[in-house]
Amino acid sequence: MLDVKNLGAWYGRAQILNGVSLSVGENEVVALMGRNGAGKSTTMKSIMGLVRHINGTIRYAEREVQGNTPHAICRLGMGYVPEDRRIFGDLTIEENLEVGRREPRPDAPEWTQEHLFELFPNLAERRKNLGKQLSGGEQQMLTIARTLMGNPKLVLLDEPSEGIAPVIVEQMARVIAELKREGLSVLISEQNLHFARIVSDRAFIIEKGEMRFEGSFADLDENPEISNTYLAV
Amino acid sequence: MGFYFAQLLTGLANASSLFLIASGLSIIFGVTRIVNFAHGSFYMVGAYLAYTLVTHWSGSVLGFWVSVILAAMIVGVIGLIIELTILRRIYHAPELFQLVATFGVVLIFQDGTLAIWGAEDLLGPRAPGLDSAVRIMGEPIPEYDLALIAIGPVVLLAIWLLFHKTRWGVLVRAATQDREMVGALGVNQAWLFSAAFVLGSFLAGLGGALQIPREAVSLQMDLSIIGEAFVVVVIGGMGSVSGAFVAAVLISVLNAFAILIFPQISIVLPFVIMAIVLIFRPHGLFGKPGSEKGAPEEPDQPLALMDQKSAMVLMAALLVLALSPLFTADFTSVLMVDVMVATLFAVSLHFMMGVGGMVSFGHAAYFGVGAYGAAMAVKFLGLGMISAMLFGPVCAAIAALFFGWFCVRLSGVYLAMLTLAAAQILWGVTFQWQEFTGGDDGILGVWPAKWASSDKVYFYIAFVLCIGGIWALRRVAFSPFGYILRGIRDSQTRAESIGIDTRFHQWMGFVLAGGFAGLAGVVFAFSKGSVFPDSLGIALSIDGLIMVLLGGIHALAGPILGAGAFVLIEDWVTRLDYWRFIFGAIILIVVLVAPDGIAGGVQRLLRGLKGGRA
Known part of the structure; x- marks a missing residue:
């Protein structure tokens, strides 16, 4: 479904990614793990077309999408949930969802506002509130709901568990499971091995812009030195 | 008492047209982050077009208002053409570079209007049906001023409805806060920018068209209004339409009274008010922190020592x-x-x-x-x-x-x-x-x-x-x-x-x-x-x-390089007829050919030559 080969990315003259390759299969949840600054977010942004200077190939839905604009990539059914949430603070919850709304697509589940309010009951109660009035956890829910309004087939979830309360993290795990049940594919970037293990099928580990590991969590458990080297603090 | 009330009404009538042009400027900046120097030109062209159309259908009430709207719409189309042919190509250029392009447009419009309408000031007819004065508290108030006072809030309400009740408006407000995220959610920013530009130009044209019964149409209209319009946008907060309304009223009313006490102050008063507001509210009355930032940019390249x-x-x-x-x-x-x-x-x-x-x-x-x-x-x-x-x-x-x-x-x-x-x-x-x-x-x-x-x-x-x-x-x-x-x-x-x-x-x-x-x-x-x-x-x-x-x-x-080119070209073109047009065109060509400036263009050229040889 998504196949990234040899991805390089630059900010100005600084090279952030150096030959990153990864893949996400149909209805699969894949974790992209690594420390702060390892290149997780840049990988996500590059796939979404938000980094201007990249090379390598990004195949998605049977076509090469590198160099396309973010809106064109989004319209192919890829949804992006940014790490820093990027809620429209001066818009209400309903308006935030409206910005994300796109026509339903035949090959992906269709999400309506009401359906999403069932999945995220706290948002339903505050639907007329402005984005900036929400708590961090609520904003995190809203940013996922907003992306789902676009009826994506693949969701790029950038560090969904970062900086939110443990109870919300649990809720987040349930949401990701729900997405998988609905038939979506998810690429999730994560620092927390425990959380990644709960929600995802297999993992990639990235460090200093290069891929260091690819495999199942069982493989990872057999080689504890990998997670010690690249993940442990 | 009556005199002061009349002065207040004059101030409010001035506020309306100022609001129209400033709101357009604010919308354009909010969405596209372009500081549009050509906005005054849109205002001027709106006035000239309305003059031509109104004199064509002179006398009829319907003719007047249709002319005003039509003039504004034509300006909107002109804005669209400029956005599509010039600005769209340079959104990725360094921040403020688009400002240069809009300045080129200013020069071209100055000579364009001169060529079409001539250098003479044109005095438009009064608005049919609103051409007399009513007495309020013993003072004569032009009926047209009262109409203008009503038009300001009506337009504000219309923009509010557009921004809150339509999907397009919601997208515009979202883009004002984070346009990149709006793009990642599947919205084609380019069309959003064009639409915002059209709306902004339309409002500027409307502001100009509505001025013709009040003042003579002249070639100085563009630069005389642009400074004040910027002031209004900044006082209100960049990107805030209601802020622009409050600021336009504030400036115009204060001005109406200040000239009674100290006539000389009127040319600096708006700037004094802006300075005071900014010192106490660094993002204007209704602006948000972050609203001052331009387009997201890649980090600057380090300055290189010369080889x-x-x-x-x-x-x-x-x-x-x-x-x-x-x-x-x-x-x-x-x-x-x-x-x-x-x-x-x-x-x-x-x-x-x-x-x-x-x-x-x-x-x-x-x-x-x-x-x-x-x-x-x-x-x-x-x-x-x-x-x-x-x-x-x-x-x-x-x-x-x-x-x-x-x-x-x-x-x-x-x-x-x-x-x-x-x-x-x-x-x-x-x-x-x-x-x-x-x-x-x-x-x-x-x-x-x-x-x-x-x-x-x-x-x-x-x-x-x-x-x-x-x-x-x-x-x-x-x-x-x-x-x-x-x-x-x-x-x-x-x-x-x-x-x-x-x-x-x-x-x-x-x-x-x-x-x-x-x-x-x-x-x-x-x-x-x-x-x-x-x-x-x-x-x-x-x-x-x-x-x-x-x-x-x-x-x-x-x-x-910029100063050398500027002075030498200016020295050359000012000897020609319609030199502003030529100068503006040269600026636009440079902007389109070298969106990284002359220095960047020269560097690329040299690299290209080297690459060609290798």
Whole structure:
């Protein structure tokens, strides 16, 4: 479904990614793990077309999408949930969802506002509130709901568990499971091995812009030195 | 009592048209982050079009209002064409570069309207059905003013409904906050930008069209309104339409009463109000933190020291310049002095913008203070040329010390607007204070000392001062102080967290840039023998901005190339008919061919040549 080969990315003259390759299969949840600054977010942004200077190939839905604009990539059914949430603070919850709304697509589940309010009951109660009035956890829910309004087939979830309360993290795990049940594919970037293990099928580990590991969590458990080297603090 | 009420109503009627143009400007900035200098031109063209249409259907009520709307719609289409053909190509150019393009459009429109409608002021007919006055509390109030007072809130309401009740409006508001995220959610930003540009142009055209029963249509309408419109947008908060409404009412009503007490104040009052508002609310009345930032940009490339080859080219160019008086006529030496003055001025502005990260829309203030300082030192203190040449830059630095203290408290477009306010206040004072500054007549008789009075000798004095000044600023850019300034430019928070007093350093950078602009002013004053309020004017500030941006803000050579090209092209085209049109077209071509400025374009060309050979 998504196949990234040899991805390089630059900010100005600084090279952030150096030959990153990864893949996400149909209805699969894949974790992209690594420390702060390892290149997780840049990988996500590059796939979404938000980094201007990249090379390598990004195949998605049977076509090469590198160099396309973010809106064109989004319209192919890829949804992006940014790490820093990027809620429209001066818009209400309903308006935030409206910005994300796109026509339903035949090959992906269709999400309506009401359906999403069932999945995220706290948002339903505050639907007329402005984005900036929400708590961090609520904003995190809203940013996922907003992306789902676009009826994506693949969701790029950038560090969904970062900086939110443990109870919300649990809720987040349930949401990701729900997405998988609905038939979506998810690429999730994560620092927390425990959380990644709960929600995802297999993992990639990235460090200093290069891929260091690819495999199942069982493989990872057999080689504890990998997670010690690249993940442990 | 009745008189004051009538004055209030006049103020409110003025507020309506000001609101229309400012709201359009604010919407365009909010969504596209373009500081649209051409907005005044849209306003002017709206008025001219409405004049033609209204006189065509003269007399009928329906004809008048249809003409007004039609004129505004045509302006909207003109806006669309400009967005599609020019601006859309340069959204990824460095921040503010689009401003250069809009300035090119201003020039083209000035001559375009001149060619179509002629130089005469045109007096439009009164609005049919609203052509008399009603008595309110004993004072006659034009009916049309009452209609205008109603139109302002109606348009505000219409925009509010559009922004809150339609999907398009919600997208526009979202894009005003985070346009990249809107794109990642599948919205084609390009069309959103076009639509916002059309709406903004339509509103400007409407503002102009509605003016025709009130004032004569003239070629000065564009620049007379644009300053005030910017002020209104900034006071209201960039991107906030309701803020623009409140600010338009505030400015117009205060102005209506202030001219009763102190008539001279009206040209500086809006800028004084803006300065006061910005000092207390750094993002305007309704603006949000972050609203001052331009388009998201990649980090600046580090400034490169020159390699040996470029240094040799530069030395050769300097040598040719130094020897030029020996083999060229006097008028060439005079032109070269103009080039050097403009270059020093541009380099000082570049130091502030490119190195210091502080955009200035009012850098001419310090140029002018330097020039006036020297002229007054000659006239009132009886100083000789050399001491006056020292005195001028010191005056400029002191002015920069004063205004800079306020400016460095702000950032982005708000900072730029405060520098503009400072410049306009200084200009207003100079213009009005006849006894001290000579007002419009300027100060005459500022000639160099006898030994320096020949054009060739004065050329060498200018050479030493200007090239010396440019060299000094270059040295500073690579000194620890320059590194600190560039660090602050790239990340204020990181600079602060390693213990740098960012405001103090920016303040000192501001003063240094002001002082060297003053030096350019001094050289200018003695080369012309006189100074006029123009030397502090907004036109010169914009010229400087164009030189820096057109040259390329990310390279030290940028302002030098920009200023040289600017003065030489201007010297050439001003001899032609419709020179503004030609000049504007040249600017647009440069903008489209080299969106990274002349310096960037030259670099790419050289790389291309090398690549071709390899």
